[in-house]
Amino acid sequence: MSAPHRLVLAGALRAVLLGALLGGCAKVSDVEWESPVARGHPLVNRVWDVKAGAFVGESAMIKELAASRWVMLGERHDNADHHVLQARVVRGLVEVGRRPVVGFEMLSTDDAAALARFLARGPKDAAGLGDAVNWTRSGWPEWRFYQPIAQIALDSGLTIVATNLSRAATDAVRRNGLPGLGPALTQQLRLDEVPSPETREAMARELRDAHCDPTPENVLDRMVDVQWARDARMAASLARAGGRDGAVLIAGVGHARNDRGVPAHLARHAPGTRAASVAFIEVDEAKTSPAAYAAAFDGALPFDFVWFTPRVDDTDPCDKLKRAAARLWTIR
Numbered sequence: 274m275s276a277p278h279r280l281v282l283a284g285a286l287r288a289v290l291l292g293a294l295l296g297g298c299a300k301v302s303d304v305e306w307e308s309p310v311a312r313g314h315p316l317v318n319r320v321w322d323v324k325a326g327a328f329v330g331e332s333a334m335i336k337e338l339a340a341s342r343w344v345m346l347g348e349r350h351d352n353a354d355h356h357v358l359q360a361r362v363v364r365g366l367v368e369v370g371r372r373p374v375v376g377f378e379m380l381s382t383d384d385a386a387a388l389a390r391f392l393a394r395g396p397k398d399a400a401g402l403g404d405a406v407n408w409t410r411s412g413w414p415e416w417r418f419y420q421p422i423a424q425i426a427l428d429s430g431l432t433i434v435a436t437n438l439s440r441a442a443t444d445a446v447r448r449n450g451l452p453g454l455g456p457a458l459t460q461q462l463r464l465d466e467v468p469s470p471e472t473r474e475a476m477a478r479e480l481r482d483a484h485c486d487p488t489p490e491n492v493l494d495r496m497v498d499v500q501w502a503r504d505a506r507m508a509a510s511l512a513r514a515g516g517r518d519g520a521v522l523i524a525g526v527g528h529a530r531n532d533r534g535v536p537a538h539l540a541r542h543a544p545g546t547r548a549a550s551v552a553f554i555e556v557d558e559a560k561t562s563p564a565a566y567a568a569a570f571d572g573a574l575p576f577d578f579v580w581f582t583p584r585v586d587d588t589d590p591c592d593k594l595k596r597a598a599a600r601l602w603t604i605r
Contacts (some may be wrong), residue, residue, distance in 0.1 A: 299328040301580075307353040310584040314556040321579040323566045334551070334578050335365035341549035342519035343511060343539055344373065347529025347576070349551050354582045355553040356523075362551065363521055367429045374427045374514045378507060378524035379413045380435035381443075388435055400422035402433070422523055436510035436522065438503045450498045461594040462505040463541045472533050473497055475571055479527065499536060504528055508538030519546075526552050530575040531590040552576040555584040 285394060299319050309315065322329045322337075338344050346362055348355035363375060380388060384406045393407035402423050403409070403416030413419075426433050429531065438446075445453035468476065476497045507528065511520040529550040530532045536548035552574070560566055563581075567574050 274306055283507040299330045299333075301331045304354065306583050307357075308391040308555070308583040308585045310587055311556050311558055312583045314558065314583070315561055316556050316563070317583055319581055321574075321581070323574045323576055323578065325562075329578075330567050331361075331365070334580075335362065335369060337577070338368045338549050338551070339366055339371050340547070343515070343548035344519070344521045344528035345522060345548065345550035346523055346553070347526035347534075347550060348523070348526060349555060351418075352553070352555065352582065352585050353418050354481060356418045357421055357524055358553055358580055358582070360412065360414070363425045364429075365508070366521065367425070367431070371489075372429070372431060372518045374432040374434050374511075374518075374520045375422065376434045376436040376507065376511050376514065376520055376522045377419070378503075378522065378528060379411065379419065380433075380439050381437040382506070382510070383433055383441075384435045391564045392433065397427060397451065399427050401421045401590075404521070416462065419523070433515065434510060434514045434520075436514075438506040440498075442502070442506075446499050446502050447495050450495060451502060454502060455602040457540070460504065461537065462509050463538070464502065464505050466541075468497070468501055468533070476500060476533065483527075500527075504535045505538045507535045508542045511535070512542035514541060524590060530570070531577070532575040534575075549578075550576045551578045551580060553580050553582055 299320075301320055304318055306317075319328050320331060320334050321327075322334070329335065344362070344366065345506065346359045348359060363373075366373060387406050388402075389404055390525050396402070399420045400416075400469065403420070408416045423433060425431075442454060445455075447453075450465065451459070454462070454464065473494075477493050480496050480500065481493060501516055507522060511522060514520060522529070522535060529536075529552055531537070531548070531550055534550075536550060539546070554566060557566075563574070563579060566579070
């Protein structure tokens, strides 16, 4: 074999070995899934690095997240597996030396006093936190879903904070739009700059799709205002509470979007700091590549990482909403 051919062969072998090495690093530990649907899908339990356009391992993702002051963990609320993975990310950050506060979208500033009283007792068991904030009346999925995240926080000595807009402020925005917040809260949340028409249109489209039915434009307009105000409130809460070592936010996937979610508001509340987001997304049998999931997000995945999981069920979400609405009207 000639020298040039030996060099070509050696280069090819190095490329193969490098590819095998990188592929071996892109591993995620096994998960005992609770969600039953599509567990065998090729994307399940794989982490996609959106910027790199490559699959990465859990440890590589944690390393990247640890370099950011703010970490958004975007979930489907009723998928128990998403919360297990969120707890793993929080634990991973602690293991590499971070001590962030842990904020929950599900806790509004109305819950702050009850939460503080609970934490002041120095609890070691997160089971009591749900009762402390009257979780069963909140409308969120059962507390057992979120308890593993809170338990990691308590075990690690992390502070848990309520982040979302108060119920009174939310009602004011529903009635009067963003001006309903009043000058003081508008300034505190840095909402003098309203979303651009393009952003409002994109948010409205997302909310319309999420609610499945043709929503009256005036109602949809107020829903956009509420979403914008809530994201601003969460950003302000994180910036205030996370002054020492940043924060992790547990929230719905829409709030974790880099383009117009909480990270966009953090750019105003904590300029010069870095935010990173992870979206936990249920797989679709017909979509076997990460790029196929971009259509649901205006054509591009607006996150730093996507962690793919099985689905809770095969039920059309719109059918579920219609049945829930029917039960509500029957009860009334």
